[in-house]
Amino acid sequence: MQQIINFILRNKNFLLFFLLFGISLLFTIQSHSYHKSKFINSANFLTGGVYNSINNISQYFSLKSQNKLLAEENKTLRLLLQNANVQVDSVFIDTISFKTPYRFYTANIIKNTYSLTDNYLTINKGTIDSVKQDFGVISSKGIIGIVDKTGGGFSTVISILNTTSKISAQLKKSNHFGTLTWNGKSPEITQLIDIPKIAPVAKGDTIITSGRSSIFPKGIPVGIIDSFELDQAENYYEINVKLFNDMTNIEHVYIIENINSGEINSLFDE
Template sequence: MQQIINFVIRNKTSLLFLLLFGISLALTIQSHSYHKSKFINSANFITGGIYDKASGVSNYFDLKTQNDILIEENNRLRSQVFNASDSTSKIIIDSISYSGRYKIQSARIINNNYASSKNYLTINRGEKNGIKEDFGVITSKGIVGIIDNTSNGYARVLSILNTKSKINAQLKTSDQFGSLEWDGKSSSIVQLTDISKFAPVREGDTIVTGGKSSIFPKGIPIGVVDNFELDISGDTYIVNIKLFNDMTNLSHVYIIENLDSDEIKLLENPVDD
């Protein structure tokens, strides 16, 4: 017993190092498995508050660009409204499907990362605004990511520029779908994998969300096809997509809540015990 205690005292630095290294290794491994990184995230009271204060200052430098983006969006929506006045059918179908099943809130991005291979964003809306996990996040131009962690006043968004992210997407012109992933290289190019080689893919085609998950509605724009090649197996394409969104310059986003998602989940995952 004496010898064990002596051993611990003699090697206390090495043992402390091994203990702390083990803890951080465990945290790292945990953060690499989806939906488990609970402890270490920037959506808490302290870091959220600091980011909120800092972005309150830095937002002023970006006001001009953000105004231009807003005017552009208003322009598009206005032209939709005016042009729909004679043929009412098209716009009404859209607005019913939105107001019936999806609820939309606005939020501001207070921290944006795009340089590492696992990128997250922090937004200034949280549980007190009714935000929960698995809500979708979009801008006026296209999708941004999915909420994966919330605190009282802040929420963390798993960006589409994250190697863990997987989102259902499809071609705008046909219904062949695949999953949207990221290889961690360029912040403006993402990959659409598992799309059948019989799909009519052409360069310049638009890619939209597929509506096969309960998170995003169908038809939210993502980007255009930059180039594509056959997978090693030869059955599916890997399509490089150039994003509509400039992920390096985001400020105002919309959060989409699917009001039917509980019902859909209940149907898809029947009691499995």
């Protein structure tokens, strides 16, 4: 017994180092797997509060470009409104139970990274605003990511610039679909894999979300094809997609809630 205590006392530095290094390694491994519960995230009161107050100041510097983006979006929405052929094919008794499957919330990005291999954003909406895990996040130009952890007034978002992020996407002109991933290199280019060889792929084609997952509705723009090649087995294309979004300059985003997602996911669980 005496010897064990002596051993611990003699090696206390190393043991403490070993313990703390082990804890850090555990956190690191957890952060590399998708949606594992982890304690170290920036959706808490302290970091969210700090980022919020920094953002209150720094948002003034990008007011002009953000205004321009919002004005552009207004223009497209106005165009849609003018040209919409509203066809009423069913009558709703009251407007409250109006059955649209998607609900939108607005949010501001208060922290954005794009230089790491696993990037996360922090937004200023949380459980108080009924934001939950697996809600989609888009901007006026295209997709941004998926809500990961939610705190009281803040949430973290897995950016599409994250090597663990996998989002279903498809070609706009045909229904061939694949998975959108990122190889960690350029914040402008993401990779679309698993597009079958027979798909008509051409440079400059538009990529949109496929609506096959319960997170994003179909047709959210992603980007255009920058270059493509067949993979080693020569069965699937690996496509480099140039994003519509400038991921280095985003401020105002929309959170999408799919009201039917619970029902869809319960079908898969059975």
